[in-house]
Structure formats: C-alpha cells, structure tokens
Amino acid sequence: MSKxxxxxxGLLYYDFYPMWKTFFEGVGAxxxxxxxxxxxxxxxxxxxxxxxxxxxxxxxxxHVINLKEKDVDYIFIPRIVxxxxxxxxxxxxxxxxxxxxxxxxxxxxIIDMEINxxxxxxxxxxxxxxxxxxxxxxxxxxxxxxxxxxEEQKKFERLLKRGFTPIEAIKIWEGNxxxxxxxxxxxxxAVLAHSYDIMDEYISMGIINKLRDMGAExxxxxxxxxxxxxxxxxxxSKDMFWSYERDILGAGLHFLKQKNVDGVIMVSAFGCGPNxxxxxxxxxMYKRDKEMPFMLLTIDEHSGEAGIMTRLEAFIDLxxxxxxxxxx
Amino acid sequence: MKITYPHMGSLNMILKTMFEGxxxxxxxxxxxxxxxxxxxxxxxxxxxxxxFKINVGNFIEALDKGADTIIMLGGIGPCRFGxxxxxxxxxxxxxxxxxxxxIIDPPHGRLIDFLKELSSYFPNVDGKTALKSFLFAVKKxxxxxxxxxxxxxxxxHEDRRGITTKIYEEYMKKLDKAQNGKEVDKIVxxxxxxxxxxxxxxxxxxLRVALVGEIYMLLEPFTNMDVSKAxxxxxxxxxxxxxxxxxxxxxxxxxxQRLEFKKNGKGYLERDIGGHGLNTVAxxxxxxxxxxxxxxxxxxxxxxxxxxxxxIIAKISRDYNIPVMSLVYDENTGQAGYQTRLEAFVDLxxxxRVNAV
Numbered sequence: 001m002s003k004x005x006x007x008x009x010g011l012l013y014y015d016f017y018p019m020w021k022t023f024f025e026g027v028g029a030x031x032x033x034x035x036x037x038x039x040x041x042x043x044x045x046x047x048x049x050x051x052x053x054x055x056x057x058x059x060x061x062x063h064v065i066n067l068k069e070k071d072v073d074y075i076f077i078p079r080i081v082x083x084x085x086x087x088x089x090x091x092x093x094x095x096x097x098x099x100x101x102x103x104x105x106x107x108x109x110i111i112d113m114e115i116n117x118x119x120x121x122x123x124x125x126x127x128x129x130x131x132x133x134x135x136x137x138x139x140x141x142x143x144x145x146x147x148x149x150x151e152e153q154k155k156f157e158r159l160l161k162r163g164f165t166p167i168e169a170i171k172i173w174e175g176n177x178x179x180x181x182x183x184x185x186x187x188x189x190a191v192l193a194h195s196y197d198i199m200d201e202y203i204s205m206g207i208i209n210k211l212r213d214m215g216a217e218x219x220x221x222x223x224x225x226x227x228x229x230x231x232x233x234x235x236x237s238k239d240m241f242w243s244y245e246r247d248i249l250g251a252g253l254h255f256l257k258q259k260n261v262d263g264v265i266m267v268s269a270f271g272c273g274p275n276x277x278x279x280x281x282x283x284x285m286y287k288r289d290k291e292m293p294f295m296l297l298t299i300d301e302h303s304g305e306a307g308i309m310t311r312l313e314a315f316i317d318l319x320x321x322x323x324x325x326x327x328x
Numbered sequence: 329m330k331i332t333y334p335h336m337g338s339l340n341m342i343l344k345t346m347f348e349g350x351x352x353x354x355x356x357x358x359x360x361x362x363x364x365x366x367x368x369x370x371x372x373x374x375x376x377x378x379x380f381k382i383n384v385g386n387f388i389e390a391l392d393k394g395a396d397t398i399i400m401l402g403g404i405g406p407c408r409f410g411x412x413x414x415x416x417x418x419x420x421x422x423x424x425x426x427x428x429x430x431i432i433d434p435p436h437g438r439l440i441d442f443l444k445e446l447s448s449y450f451p452n453v454d455g456k457t458a459l460k461s462f463l464f465a466v467k468k469x470x471x472x473x474x475x476x477x478x479x480x481x482x483x484x485h486e487d488r489r490g491i492t493t494k495i496y497e498e499y500m501k502k503l504d505k506a507q508n509g510k511e512v513d514k515i516v517x518x519x520x521x522x523x524x525x526x527x528x529x530x531x532x533x534x535l536r537v538a539l540v541g542e543i544y545m546l547l548e549p550f551t552n553m554d555v556s557k558a559x560x561x562x563x564x565x566x567x568x569x570x571x572x573x574x575x576x577x578x579x580x581x582x583x584x585q586r587l588e589f590k591k592n593g594k595g596y597l598e599r600d601i602g603g604h605g606l607n608t609v610a611x612x613x614x615x616x617x618x619x620x621x622x623x624x625x626x627x628x629x630x631x632x633x634x635x636x637x638x639x640i641i642a643k644i645s646r647d648y649n650i651p652v653m654s655l656v657y658d659e660n661t662g663q664a665g666y667q668t669r670l671e672a673f674v675d676l677x678x679x680x681r682v683n684a685v
Binding site for chain 1: 375377405410414418419597599629633635638640642656
C-alpha cells in the first residue's frame with residue numbers, strides 16, 4: 001500500500017496545490033487533503049495556536065490537526081523561504097514547520113521540504129531527491145516527479161491568467177467542469193489580498209462570490225500577468241522584498257494607474273504584519289490620486305457576516321452610483 | 329543640514345557623539361513620552377508595531393524642533409522593519425513636512441558597507457575625523473552597555489529602593505557629556521564602584537531571569553515600561569539578551585553569532601526567520617541550560633517573527649522545565665496590569681525554588 005501524505009488546506013495550498021499533488025503522486029504517495037475549513041477546524045486552530053498569530057495561521061493549525069485525526073503517514077508542511085530570486089516570504093513561512101511542531105504534539109512525521117529560491121533554484125532539486133528517498137525512489141525518479149510537477153503548475157497558472165480564481169483553477173485542474181458565468185457584470189472590481197485570506201470560503205465568508213452576486217466582475221492579483229505586476233511595483237521608491245506583498249502593491253498600483261476597474265478592495269487578516277505596510281502605502285497613494293474608490297476590509301475569527309455584508313453592499317452601491325452618474 | 333534619528337536605547341547619545349564629532353548639526357529627538365506615542369499612533373497603521381509608531385512620533389517631534397534630515401536604517405527582509413523608513417517617509421510627507429530622509433540599506437548587513445554608504449552623504453568630512461568620532465561613539469556605546477549590564481545585576485540588591493537607578497542615571501548623563509576616552513573609562517569605573525557600594529542586600533534565594541525578545545522593545549525602557557527595573561525592584565537579577573553593541577558586533581561579524589544561534593536553536597528553529605525570532609529561541613534555550621529561574625519574552629503586538637518564536641519557546645519551556653512568560657506590548661498596554669503579571673511570575677519562580685530546595 002502506498003503511503004499517504006496529508007496536505008493542509010491552508011496558506012500556500014491555494015498557490016501551489018497542483019504542483020505539490022503531482023510531485024507526491026510522482027514519487028508514489030497518495031495525497032490526502034484536509035477538509036474544507038469549518039467551525040471545528042477553526043476552533044481547534046484558535047485553541048492550539050498562539051493568540052497573536054494571524055487568522056490564516058490559526059486556520060492552518062486547525063487543518064494540521066484535521067490531518068492528524070485522519071491518520072495520514074506524513075504531513076507536508078514546507079518551509080517556503082523564497083519563491084523567486086532576492087525575495088522572501090513573510091517570516092511565518094520561514095519557521096512554519098518548527099512552529100507547527102512546537103504547537104501540536106504527537107504529529108506523524110513532517111515533510112518539511114525547504115523551498116528557497118533566494119539565490120537560485122538548485123536547492124529544490126536536492127530537497128526533491130531527499131523527499132523521493134523517503135518514498136524509496138531514486139534521484140532520477142524524484143526529479144522526474146519534480147519536473148512533472150512544474151509542468152502541472154504551469155497549466156494551473158494559465159487557468160489563473162484566464163480569469164479563474166485559484167480555488168476555481170484547482171477545481172478545473174482536478175478535472176471538474178467549470179465555466180465562468182457569462183453574466184453581465186455591471187462593474188469591475190479588484191480584490192487585493194493574500195490568496196489564503198480570500199480563497200478560504202469559511203474564513204473570508206465567501207467574499208468573492210458575494211461580490212459577484214452583487215454584480216461585480218472580480219480581478220485578483222493572480223489573474224494579472226507578471227510583467228503588469230512588476231510594472232506597477234516599479235513605481236515604488238523601494239523594491240518590496242516579500243513576493244506576495246510586492247504582488248499586492250504592484251497590482252494595486254497597476255489598477256490605480258490604468259483605471260481599468262471601478263474600485264479596489266483590499267482584504268487582510270487581523271494583525272497581519274506585512275499587510276500593515278502595503279495597506280498603508282496603497283491607501284495613501286489612492287487617497288492622493290482621489291479618483292479610484294478604495295476600501296480596506298479586515299477579517300479575523302470574530303468577523304460577523306452581517307457586518308461584512310453591509311460594508312460590501314455599501315461599497316458596491318457607491319461604485320454603481322458613481323458609474324451611472326458618470327454615464328449620465 | 330540638521331540631522332535627527334529615532335530613539336533606541338542609548339542610540340541618541342552614540343549618534344550625537346558621532347555626528348557632532350564630524351561637525352554635523354544634530355537635533356536630538358525629544359525624549360519619548362506619551363505625547364510622542366500618541367502622535368505616532370494617530371499617524372500610523374493600526375497593525376504597524378509599537379516601534380514603528382514611536383519612530384513616527386520621534387520624527388514628528390524632531391521635525392517640529394527644526395530637523396530637516398532623518399537618518400533611518402533599512403533592510404532587505406524578511407522582517408518588515410526593512411520597509412519602515414519608506415512608509416514613514418510617506419506618512420510624514422502627507423503631514424506636510426519638508427525634509428530629506430536618508431535610509432541606509434545594509435546590502436549584506438555588513439558594518440563596513442554601512443559606514444561607506446553613510447559617509448557618502450557627508451563628502452566634506454575627511455576619513456580620519458570620521459573614523460575617530462565613530463570609534464569614540466562606539467566606545468561610549470560599549471561603556472553604556474557595560475554599565476547597564478552591571479546595573480541589572482546589582483540593582484536587585486540595592487540598599488534603598490531607587491538609589492542605584494539614581495546613580496545610574498546620574499552617570500549616564502556624565503557619559504553623555506564625556507569628551508574623551510579617558511573620561512569615559514573613569515565614569516564607568518566610578519559608577520560601578522558607587523552602585524556596588526549601595527547594593528548589599530542579599531537574599532537566601534536569589535532569582536535570575538533572562539529577558540529575551542525583540543531588540544527595540546528590549547532597548548527602550550519607555551516601550552517596555554522599564555521591565556528590568558520592575559524585576560530588579562522585586563529582587564530579581566536580570567540578564568538582558570540584546571544590546572546595541574551586540575547588534576553592532578553582529579552586523580560587523582555576522583557569521584559567528586549566527587552559528588552560535590543556529591547551534592543553540594537546533595531542534596526547535598532551524599533557520600533565521602527575520603527580526604529577532606531566532607535570537608529569542610536560541611537565547612531561551614541558552615538560559616534554560618544555564619539554569620536560570622525563568623525567561624521573560626518581550627515583543628510588540630503583531631510582530632510576526634516573535635509570534636513564531638512565542639509558539640516555539642512554549643515548547644522549550646515544557647521540555648526544559650523553565651517558566652516562560654511572554655509580554656506583548658501595544659499602545660494600550662497599562663502599567664498596572666504588567667506589574668501584576670511580573671509579581672505573579674516572580675512569585676511562581678520563588679515558590680518553585682523554595683519547593684525544590
């Protein structure tokens with residue numbers, strides 16, 4: 001029987017799941033994903049995590065516990081230091097396996113593969129070979145699985161560029177039929193956020209779908225081509241050293257300059273350190289520009305759906321009103 | 329050019345010595361007070377950390393006093409501190425201030441690069457004078473740190489409450505005014521002698537606590553509500569794990585310290601995660617092994633590296649059987665609440681020792 005590897009459905013799951021799944025299946029493992037976030041998962045996460053950790057980290061802890069209960073043979077908690085040259089990820093990713101191991105006792109063996117492309121990507125091949133050995137595969141087999149994984153990741157990313165959100169793209173990649181609703185959207189709206197803050201339907205209370213139901217076509221930073229983001233980010237006085245914050249800033253500045261959406265919402269998790277910098281900068285730049293409506297939305301484990309809905313509705317009303325006023 | 333910079337422990341004294349040594353006018357930021365804090369809080373993002381907010385307050389007060397150039401450190405991550413200067417610049421610009429901000433990004437965190445870049449802003453200063461005033465500033469820094477280490481041990485034994493603090497502050501003022509190396513040496517020697525003379529209360533059970541955590545919070549008594557004084561006055565000897573001189577030495581000779589931390593942190597945190605996260609974990613293990621009675625972890629609210637460290641040191645606490653307490657500070661922190669927690673913690677340490685004996 002092949003060994004099972006559990007992948008927690010949180011944090012960078014939404015950015016790399018197709019790659020991870022392909023890789024582990026390539027080395028002969030069976031992949032098990034934790035359940036969608038629910039009350040129990042979130043409660044377990046909150047209970048077992050440090051009080052001041054951000055919402056997505058608390059949720060992630062809940063997912064790891066969920067996998068532990070599923071009796072998987074391994075849990076995959078990568079240490080993602082850097083996903084491109086000269087850029088880092090937020091500190092929590094750098095210490096994630098250590099942090100989780102300290103919080104939760106009696107875990108099955110953790111696969112804490114280090115992904116670090118700060119200098120180059122050669123170290124990943126070494127890490128891939130190391131993981132391959134855990135599943136009794138030789139280096140050649142492990143590398144083959146790694147390269148297949150890269151291919152699948154590209155397929156997945158092409159879906160994102162076609163305008164699917166990461167969670168939709170994952171579903172399509174897994175073979176589900178999913179067509180974009182050919183609705184006549186009244187307004188265009190950019191939603192800037194870390195994927196783990198808005199893709200998890202439970203913690204974000206399905207913000208994306210709610211906005212679509214209100215008649216907004218949604219654009220996320222994942223849907224933008226890299227050069228567009230880089231062009232936006234080049235307007236900054238200092239290059240941002242975190243990849244995903246750079247993406248948020250770059251996308252934000254792109255929309256601000258091109259004015260190709262009617263409004264922008266930035267969603268962040270309570271207490272998110274990196275977001276406190278990007279939000280501050282974006283908000284100031286949007287205020288100085290004075291033209292593009294901009295709203296900040298903070299979510300945490302206590303967010304009430306009614307409050308969020310009211311704010312979204314008010315914002316959408318404002319955008320629709322503004323648009324009609326311009327037309328007339 | 330009228331230069332200013334943020335407060336951070338004895339940094340004011342050091343930078344003032346350095347810049348005045350090369351003939352640059354310095355506008356000292358007024359001492360950090362509640363007014364500074366509220367200026368910072370009002371103009372910063374809610375989730376920016378306390379150091380960021382106090383920096384903003386320091387800058388506003390110094391600009392109001394007439395400063396026109398701000399010196400700030402940068403960084404390349406992963407701690408957000410590396411972006412502070414740039415965000416603070418935008419905040420101050422929106423407030424209508426006209427100033428120049430020099431943000432020094434240490435390319436590889438090496439001291440020599442730092443000095444090179446800094447000197448490029450002062451083309452009229454000759455290298456010899458610059459080096460001389462830099463070395464004198466470093467001497468003062470080492471003296472200040474030495475004195476503080478001495479204080480944190482001996483204040484726990486002071487004969488009269490507050491007497492050593494008074495002596496320490498008096499000599500720090502003298503140190504600030506010192507004009508040459510000889511004077512500095514004499515001030516340190518005198519101060520140590522005088523503190524020692526006034527610290528003769530010895531207890532049967534002497535508690536020792538290590539303070540670990542984020543460097544700014546550890547260095548700034550205003551932000552941590554002078555936690556070391558509060559502990560000393562409860563009769564506890566304190567070892568602070570971060571000093572400005574450590575910071576300087578570590579920036580200049582990065583490797584040895586990193587190796588030491590990596591060795592100490594092994595099994596708990598396998599790599600540097602930015603900020604002082606690894607330091608916190610490694611130091612907690614170090615002082616647990618040295619049989620300290622407890623560890624107090626100081627961090628600002630929303631500090632990601634320290635939050636990761638917080639989760640990890642909870643496990644170290646269980647594994648090494650050493651009490652660890654985290655104190656998270658933000659602008660709403662009340663002194664009384666923290667005093668109560670410190671007293672309860674010290675009580676617990678005391679009872680553990682008495683029961684163990």
